[in-house]
Amino acid sequence: MEPYVIVGASLAGAKAAEALRAEGHTGPIELIGEEPDLPYERPPLSKGYLQGKTPRAEFEVHPADWYAANDVTLRLGTAVTAIDPDGHTVTLADGSRVGFAKLLLATGASPRPLPVPGGDRPEVLKLRRVGDSERIRAQFAPGARIVIVGAGWIGLETAAAARLAGAEVTVLEVAELPLLRVLGREVAQVFADLHRAHGVDLRFGVKVAAVEDGGVRLADGALVPADTVVVGVGITPNTRLAEAAGLTVENGVRTDEHLRTSHPDVFAAGDVANAFHPLFGKPIRVEHWANALNQPATAAKSMLGQDAVYDRVPYFFTDQYDLGMEYTGYAEPEGYDEVVFRGDVPGREFIAFWMSGGRVLAGMNVNVWDVVDPIRDLVRSGRPVDTARLADTGVPLAELAG
Template structure:
């Protein structure tokens, strides 16, 4: 199903369209950006899901909590695509890309020609490699129907085991507790989000969830998902203990969806590798969002960011680049956010594990109202504001400037961030 029309081969006998593979937030934003930039030619947006493009953050936040209605998750209203002359093909997996022939092949053997191609294929959840993973009641979160399945099991008294204490796992745990479920979080590391935030800040999230009644178990290995009659009933750990569970939510990370790109001969390395214009190793193929490992001129390296802001902003650069605008460069400072219980946070910057030498706090982490800064040689690599608002712009400027700052002044709430 879809909006607009498309034959077996698009573009025959007329100018080839720009084709976007991945009817995601990134794909929809790219189509919007192309029209905003004045592109008058055809745009074909192809997605394997039957839902029109929607945003994913609500799936583990407001939509899962039941506070965000379904109609609010969509990027555009259904009529928007037709009104903007965008051919939207849903429920239509792309199975191959032919860069030489400038065509994509669909699962029904149809072909779509393209002048330029943008890949917004996103990512896929990593599967749990243990026996029993295939049972009913073992849930992953990526699509709207996944969120709905999880929502169904979040009820008072239900025993929910969450495997993985990353952002998705913790947000699901918070939603489960809000629904009155009993929650156990199982994590191989010593603390939640340890690799992302480091020990000092990770402890804040451990304390937060314990204060809300979550049973956190760190340094554990999952050996098997037990069950009866094909339905999960528990998680057996490496030490032989079993955690009883009515449902198991697995959140152990995602992998970029690069299969199409790799089969087409594009350069792939932790994502589809692109330059700062989001152009891949083929000059007529671009990539954006979770799937793109893009060269970032501010950091002088390729980075892949798995967050909402990239899916919103990278397609704007890709659209302008596909239209031949040489100044289209993606150099935004990475940003993401999370909401858990009464804690809201925003993170700006890029601090790799082991890439910083100290963490400076402005405010007391114990109060859950503070800003944390990750520094290397006195330079601010990233900052995270927790229940402190309207500070992302000065934090972003500190990151972008690359200048050394006085850690004492950074920690002093009396010194405006804009004066550092």
């Protein structure tokens, strides 16, 4: 019997192996990963692990003995160099081939490089793997000069960890505010205020020209002193194998709502999957932990011939200083017409709702807890909501979602 092969020993890959066994698959499973480490979750790499708070074992998906106990062949430090969907084989870096009955691509994504002279200098670091987090954390010390290029989630979480360690932090961002494309001007300002309140030097509307001895040279000629430069300018889905195999690739590996690719025996999940979402009526690719955690169950069921559909409302979270946030829903940069606030925005204890035509597209709760379920219900319902009542903290969200 040919195995079910999973390329990518990531959170998505490990959860897919778990789901296949949970759904009753008794045949062989091969989980192949390029990294040498046991499959792990990535959020702690820019949060608790980067701060030295979260031990490694806490974010490994399964303990080492789980794989053998569940008859999963785990190949770590093993790169897949090619896949042949019609021939039902994958080729490994040593030239050997592994046949498959069904294949899941959980190849994730890679950080974008800093495309300027000096962008490959040894003091320029990126954050994606556990070793990256360890190297960056080793640079954090009182007085260390840390320059972060990019004010996205990774950049801001890294800035918070560096400041908590006593480092001097400068964040360089080409846009006018942090997270502007993700959150819009109304909510992005909250994060700008948060980091300035904690002593971060935020510089917006700047372009990096080079990294050189002593720091980061800006396009206007200014030099920003730096001992370490952390690049957080986004990630690119790892689609090389899929493209070479002739699968449909479009902002990731395109799949249907069952997470099946353009080949009937090949599936995709996690950061690499641009999956059709029934709730939104179009394919979306969400680069967050919840997709890697939850999509594999649907992929596993589909691989086993079940009629499973992935239609969960997107979710992600962040922790920065004393701010904890959860975001539920999906609002594109130009896809909403207003933001409704509920609660104390200056005190950073509120919920923001992105609206379109009176409908809730997404909600973000900041230091307000146990509200994800009603926010999700509001997003899923698609019904217009009275915005005055939505903003009124005296009106239960569950009542509005009802």
